[in-house]
Amino acid sequence: MTYPALGEGVPTFEQLESEYGTATDELCQAHESIIESILEEEEQLISKHRSHIDEVVSVVKEEMSLLNDVDKPGSDVEQYVELLDATLLKKIQVITQFRSKLLNFHKHLKTEEQMSKLYQRNQELAASVEI
Numbered sequence: 001m002t003y004p005a006l007g008e009g010v011p012t013f014e015q016l017e018s019e020y021g022t023a024t025d026e027l028c029q030a031h032e033s034i035i036e037s038i039l040e041e042e043e044q045l046i047s048k049h050r051s052h053i054d055e056v057v058s059v060v061k062e063e064m065s066l067l068n069d070v071d072k073p074g075s076d077v078e079q080y081v082e083l084l085d086a087t088l089l090k091k092i093q094v095i096t097q098f099r100s101k102l103l104n105f106h107k108h109l110k111t112e113e114q115m116s117k118l119y120q121r122n123q124e125l126a127a128s129v130e131i
Contacts, residue, residue: 003096004103010110016118024122031115034108041105052098059091 011019020027066087070080 003099006103006106007110008103008107010107011114013114013117016111016114020118022122022125024119024126027115027119027122031112031119034112034115038105038108038112041101041108045101045105048098048101052094055094056091059087059094062087062090 016027020030063084066080066083069075070077
């Protein structure tokens with residue numbers, strides 16, 4: 001299974017330039033909108049990170065319990081394997097869901113960065129035309 005890389009899907013400067021060109025008003029509106037999203041998402045991400053840690057600790061406790069049970073004489077190894085597999089799948093799901101939110105937040109951060117560069121470049125071009 002492959003997972004998306006950090007930064008995947010972030011529009012490049014060239015893509016944003018193609019989309020907005022010198023339409024400064026549209027760029028400003030989109031930039032303000034993404035900044036609002038980032039501010040909201042930042043608080044949500046931090047809160048989600050806290051709950052994610054709680055979930056992971058809970059899953060690790062389940063794993064520890066499984067280990068303790070399988071170490072006992074006469075334990076059912078087949079049941080251990082089945083329960084461990086379910087626990088690992090649960091851990092993968094918890095991590096994947098949190099990482100998805102993280103990737104989306106990172107994408108917004110990098111998009112905002114590219115928009116800022118484009119806006120600054122457009123401002124410099126407009127200033128040089130006025131001279």
